[in-house]
Amino acid sequence: MKQPERREQIIEVADRLFYEQGYDHTSFADIAKAVKISRGNFYYHFKTKDEILAAVIAFRKVRTKAMLERWEQQGDSPEKRINCFIQILIANQAKILRHGCPVGTLTTELAKLGHHSQASASEIFTLFREWLCKQFEDLGRVEDADQLAMQLLARSQGVATLASAFADQSFIDHEVRQMSLWLSNLNFTQ
Amino acid sequence: MKQPERREQIIEVADRLFYEQGYDHTSFADIAKAVKISRGNFYYHFKTKDEILAAVIAFRKVRTKAMLERWEQQGDSPEKRINCFIQILIANQAKILRHGCPVGTLTTELAKLGHHSQASASEIFTLFREWLCKQFEDLGRVEDADQLAMQLLARSQGVATLASAFADQSFIDHEVRQMSLWLSNLNFTQ
């Protein structure tokens, strides 16, 4: 297989395994086995574990940016676009119940490990934060746009954590409805 | 040193290290070194890593129950008692900024590891949930008490995760004020 393809393949598998099992708990052997190459060959593509983590984070950033651009074009109002964000809790419900939020769980783990890539991983949160901030500004909440963005980010983060802890699907459904309601009432409560 | 004392000492050190470094990443050597006993001696007190994790979770449950009982007696109104809960984000600010919420980060990690103690660790959340539920009932919100408890639990959980990710102390301060405000307005918005 050509070099770029194999590299992409490894990153995608590592991305999935880091999410499902955690970064530290996932070994090169796990990734190599899933990609169906030998451990030795793995080192041709990535020299250290830090290197593949950096590649996975970069991959997630690109994917997140693409998703945010898609939402930007899909929704024809800021409220509809923010609802796209809220709805990912439903779209990824099954995975979130088992493994939590991909961004939150990674930044938390890297913080505990004292890993230098923690700051880089947190920038995925920043992508959501700035995008949401822009939407709230378009909604007319110019002054507290960033605070609203952080509030929504925090709440959906907490929903993912608790839904996973209690293995409670209906909690996600309920909180998503509540967040949508909160959003549609925002114009009148400033 | 007498057996029960040493056992307690190990549990307290393990509790701290599991919080700071994560469960999986903390080795017996780490704990033994911090307690200043040999690795071999460690096994006199705890035979497996599962065993010490179970002891730490049990320890946290006892400590949480004691704290909730203290809050129960301290606050002379349900609103003040719920504010005790909200204020732990301030009281434990420094630790939360570095290591997140002790309950949330442990349940998340155990979920990723597929560890059988995950359900037991989640019961610490249940202690808070049921205590908060009772307070919201006393506040007069009988019908949606559990939903309000879960909403507050989720929000403070998200605040801890994001504050840690961004290393942003002022975000905790701001969100705590917002949650207190939300609480004081609850009576009028039913």
Add this chain to the structure above:
DNA sequence: GTCTATAATGCGATAGAC
């Protein structure tokens, strides 16, 4: 690019002396 073989380290866990 891919493989096998292997070095070097750290881990959970055990045995046995004191």
Add this chain to the structure above:
DNA sequence: GTCTATCGCATTATAGAC
């Protein structure tokens, strides 16, 4: 109750053949 010594295993990482 505490220690030293050690086993068996998984891990990251390297060397070198094909």
